[in-house]
Amino acid sequence: MMAGHGDDLHAVGGPARHIPVLLAEVLAALAPKPGETVVDGTFGAGGYTRAILNAGASVVAIDRDPDAIEAGRALEQEAAGRLRLVQAPFSTLDEAVESADGLVLDIGVSSMQIDQAERGFSFRADGPLDMRMAQAGMSAADVVNSFKANDLARIFGLLGEERHAGRIARMIEQRRAKRPFERTLDLADAIETHVGRKLGDKIHPATRVFQALRIYVNDELGELAKALMAAERVLKPGGRLAVVTFHSLEDRIVKRFIAERATASAGSRHMPETKTREATFEKPARAVTAGEAELAGNPRARSARLRAAVRTAAPARQDDLSAFGLPRLPGAALPGER
Secondary structure: OEOOOOOOHHHHOOOOOOOOOOHHHHHHHHOOOOOOEEEEOOOOOOHHHHHHHHOOOEEEEEEOOHHHHHHOHHHHHHOOOOEEEEEOOHHHHHHHOOOEEEEEEEOOOEHHHHHOHHHOOOOOOOOEOOOOOOOOOOOHHHHHHHOOHHHHHHHHHHHHOOOOHHHHHHHHHHHHOOOOOOEHHHHHHHHHHHHOOOOOOOOOOOHHHHHHHHHHHOOHHHHHHHHHHHHHHHEEEEEEEEEEEOOHHHHHHHHHHHHHHOOOEOOEOOEOOOOOEOOOEOOOOOOEEOOHHHHHHOHHHHHOEEEEEEEOOOOOOOOOHHHHOOOOOOOOOOOOOO
């Protein structure tokens, strides 16, 4: 399952447990049945997948983390042909499956990744400054040690909503000239020393910077936008989409996508070349959040938000990533196109 984000201490600095967030609500939205195929685009520790299998449906489970796929092999064998694991980014889910009756995405970093200090997602324990979900490509250390201060400040401000983004970026630029940042605790301690921490603060001063680095390194917003468009392509008429987010940046993208897709466009009689666009999803219900009982057992769920929608029979649209209003970030013309 996915851990929380942002101001949730469990996301970066606190202990994590493998508890699927909003599980009952996700199952209600997906309504999996025997004979159906459901795509779990964010397999993680397999919490949603196991519940969907128990409901009788078959699952195509996707994760770009090779460790998650390997850990899921036992469940794949136990499912006796009803589970297929695919190591790939969820943005390419339409390459793994042609059609589906349901699709779930649980956005963010998995608790398994947080638990492994060597993956560098958390400063709860010291580890290499890595954060790569796919264990390949540019690492967080590469970003911290090579990007200009203005670019770092933009990343921290846009993706971490860090109010001290400029101060922290300038500190990093000055410090790395003497000694590069290679470890999680080194970066976290440097930020805490520079920004300070008031007595009683529950949020570590480095939390939002770590969040921003993780989102940037893994292109999480671009991946989410691509995955939503892929979901539109693979879901059958009547197919159910369920997306769990933990941060306002992600939730805004999902909300905008579903609202726009649930609205038909009739074109204009003054512009006959404008094509009519049918709604590809039915008008969605309101977002769902965790109840008191779940919050008591899993405090991380307080930032979780579920948005669900049902696919119509209209053809998938051909919009590009510009339709999502993604922030422009250093190193790319548009997020998702690096």
